[in-house]
Amino acid sequence: MTPDPVRRADAPTAHHGAPDTVDFFPPGLFEEDRQALIRLVREVGLDPEQRFILGRRTAAFEDLLRTALGAADVIACSSGTSALTLILSAMGIGADDEVIVPAFGCAPLAASVIRAGAVPVFADVRPDTLTIDPDRAERLVTARTRALMPAHMFSVMADMPRFVDLAARRDLRLVEDSAVAQGGTLRGVPAGLWGEAGVYSFVQVKTCGMPGEGAVITTRDQELGHRLRMLRNHGQRPGQRFVHHAVGVNSRFDEVQAAFQTHRFPGFADRLARRAEIAAHYTERFAPLAEHGVHPPVPDADGRCFYVYAVLAEERDALAAHLAQRGVATHVYYPRPLPEHRAFAPYARAGTHWPHASAAADRHLALPVHHLLTDAQVERVAEGVVSFVRGRARA
Ligand SMILES: Cc1ncc(COP(=O)(O)O)c(C=O)c1O
Numbered sequence: 001m002t003p004d005p006v007r008r009a010d011a012p013t014a015h016h017g018a019p020d021t022v023d024f025f026p027p028g029l030f031e032e033d034r035q036a037l038i039r040l041v042r043e044v045g046l047d048p049e050q051r052f053i054l055g056r057r058t059a060a061f062e063d064l065l066r067t068a069l070g071a072a073d074v075i076a077c078s079s080g081t082s083a084l085t086l087i088l089s090a091m092g093i094g095a096d097d098e099v100i101v102p103a104f105g106c107a108p109l110a111a112s113v114i115r116a117g118a119v120p121v122f123a124d125v126r127p128d129t130l131t132i133d134p135d136r137a138e139r140l141v142t143a144r145t146r147a148l149m150p151a152h153m154f155s156v157m158a159d160m161p162r163f164v165d166l167a168a169r170r171d172l173r174l175v176e177d178s179a180v181a182q183g184g185t186l187r188g189v190p191a192g193l194w195g196e197a198g199v200y201s202f203v204q205v206k207t208c209g210m211p212g213e214g215a216v217i218t219t220r221d222q223e224l225g226h227r228l229r230m231l232r233n234h235g236q237r238p239g240q241r242f243v244h245h246a247v248g249v250n251s252r253f254d255e256v257q258a259a260f261q262t263h264r265f266p267g268f269a270d271r272l273a274r275r276a277e278i279a280a281h282y283t284e285r286f287a288p289l290a291e292h293g294v295h296p297p298v299p300d301a302d303g304r305c306f307y308v309y310a311v312l313a314e315e316r317d318a319l320a321a322h323l324a325q326r327g328v329a330t331h332v333y334y335p336r337p338l339p340e341h342r343a344f345a346p347y348a349r350a351g352t353h354w355p356h357a358s359a360a361a362d363r364h365l366a367l368p369v370h371h372l373l374t375d376a377q378v379e380r381v382a383e384g385v386v387s388f389v390r391g392r393a394r395a
Contacts, residue, residue, distance in 0.1 A: 022380055024329035026372045030211050033264055037211070040259045053252040054233065061258040062216065064265060069190050071218045073225025074250060076253035077232045080179040080201030080215040081380035084112035086146065086251060087197045087217060088290045091173050093118050097146040099175075102132035102158075103337045104357035109177060110344045118146070120347050122339045124354040128298050130154065130310075130364070133356070134162035140349075141170050150195075151177035154333075154366070155279065156162040157303035160194035179215070182208045183272045184305035191305070197228070202261065205370075207275070207307050208268050214257050274371035275306040278378050280393050282309055282367065285382040292389045294319065308333070309369040311385070315392070316365050322388040323367075328381050329338045331366040 030037065044052065058076050066074040077083050093099060094117035101109045103122040113120040123137040130153045138149060148167055150158035160176065167174040176195025178184070184191040192198030197219040202210045219225050227246075230237055235248035279297075286296040293314035310333070313319045320330045338356035339348035367381050 008167065022329060022368050022373070022377045023328040024331050024366070026370045028372060029209070029370070033260070036263050037256075037260055040256050040263065044256045044259060052255050055255045055258075057262070058253045058258040061253075061262045064262055065216060065218070067217060068265075069193060071193060072220050072222045073104070073218075073228075075217040075219075075225060075228045075232060076227075076258065077215055077217060077228075077251040078253065079213050080199050080203070081108040081112055082109055082232075082251040083179075083199040083201075083215045083217045084175065084177060085115045085134045086228055086231050086249070087175050087199070088112060088116035088118065090224055091147065091175075091196075091229070093146050093173065094127065096144060098142060098144045098148045099149050100132075100137050100140055100145060101149045101338070102151055102153075102163075103339055103354035104130055104334060104360045105338060106155065106175075106179075106334065107338070107341070107343070108179070109149065109151055110338050110347065113149070114344075114347065119144075120344065121145070121337075122337070122344075122348060122352065122354060124356050125153070125360060126159075127356045127359065129156045129159075130356075130360045131156055131158040134159050134166055137163075138166055138170070141166075141172070145170070145172060147173040147175055149175040149177055151179070152181035152184065152191055152303075153374055154180070154364075155184075155297055155304050155306045156307040157181060157184055157191055160183050160186055160189075164194060171371075178218075178355070180206060180307040181305055182206065183268065184303055186303035190218075191303070193220055196221055197224060202257070207272060207305055208261070208265070210261055210264070211259050212257050214253055214261075225251055246343055267363055271371040272305055275369050276304065278369050278371075278373060279304070279306040279309050282369075282382055282385075283312045285386060286311065289386065289389045293395060294385060306369050308366045310366040312363040313365050314363065316363050317390050319385065320365055323381070323384045326380065326384045326387075328384050329368060332364065333366060334361055334364070336361050343362075349369075 097118040099113045100121045104125045110120040132150045132262045139218045174195040176198035178191040178198040181191035183202035202214040206317040231248040232251040233242040235246035283296045337354045345386040
């Protein structure tokens with residue numbers, strides 16, 4: 001591997017964790033920017049304007065992302081979950097409507113639909129990409145279906161060209177859950193701009209995470225953007241307080257976080273490049289393991305931003321234990337398909353099955369891929385996986 005382009009020699013590694021472990025969530029994630037954060041807390045706190053939410057710093061951050069993406073609008077709000085619900089509400093999706101979502105993924109995919117008053121319809125995923133299968137989604141379209149909500153999964157983008165086509169053919173709205181895919185592109189189009197609206201979550205472990213809750217909505221539709229701005233702030237139009245045009249929510253954005261995100265944005269490309277470099281190394285090391293039951297993510301590089309690097313392993317729990325013994329932390333994100341959770345089972349359509357979602361839940365294992373890993377740590381992770389397979393082959 002080439003030298004680490006991001007981590008400085010004096011940057012922290014795992015000093016909050018045990019000394020010889022490879023952390024999954026980096027403990028020193030914001031250490032390099034600690035002084036900047038303290039300065040910004042003081043700056044916002046002492047600003048004569050005394051404006052702590054939705055002020056000029058939030059507007060500047062929204063503008064920065066809008067320009068970088070070439071979007072019609074970028075609307076900062078309080079979380080990715082809230083962003084998804086706002087989009088569905090802004091589209092007028094509610095009671096009696098159905099929204100097709102993947103059966104494998106995070107709770108907000110189903111919960112946002114239910115919170116908007118609609119019904120999630122779970123479609124199985126593709127066994128290789130773990131993203132929603134467009135053919136299965138199409139088979140679930142009924143007269144009540146109003147929207148499709150594909151989600152990008154780990155490092156792989158959903159098949160957005162197929163979903164754009166399906167939405168156009170069946171006259172459906174297209175919401176892109178790109179919460180984990182900020183920085184990803186597919187056929188040159190950024191994640192978040194394939195749907196009528198997309199989202200980026202800024203929870204700390206995301207590709208452009210921050211120390212707190214927050215997200216943005218990205219859209220190519222200016223009108224939708226206006227409505228979302230109103231809904232995120234109690235139905236008030238920007239600059240016109242205490243006049244409520246619609247029933248909105250409080251989904252506002254913090255000024256300190258906006259300033260901090262703006263401060264860190266110039267380093268985003270390098271942090272992503274480091275993740276991609278680590279992922280490329282893993283994939284090279286793991287390519288020969290597929291015939292021994294450990295599958296790296298599909299090799300096509302288009303659309304990637306390595307939020308998470310997940311392998312599929314037939315003996316997932318044994319692999320996790322083997323890595324833990326070597327001080328390598330791993331993570332299982334979704335141990336069961338969404339419709340198999342008690343919260344969402346009542347919404348599961350009778351007679352539908354999700355065999356690929358179940359297989360993914362049983363087999364996926366995420367490895368550390370954050371930008372603060374040293375080359376030695378990356379090699380330790382890779383060697384841990386390879387030695388597991390070697391040991392199995394010998395046994
Ligand atoms: C695919 C996906 N969608 C939505 C969300 C919700 O984002 P947030 O945690 O900011 O509410 C997440 C968060 O983890 C996610 O992974």
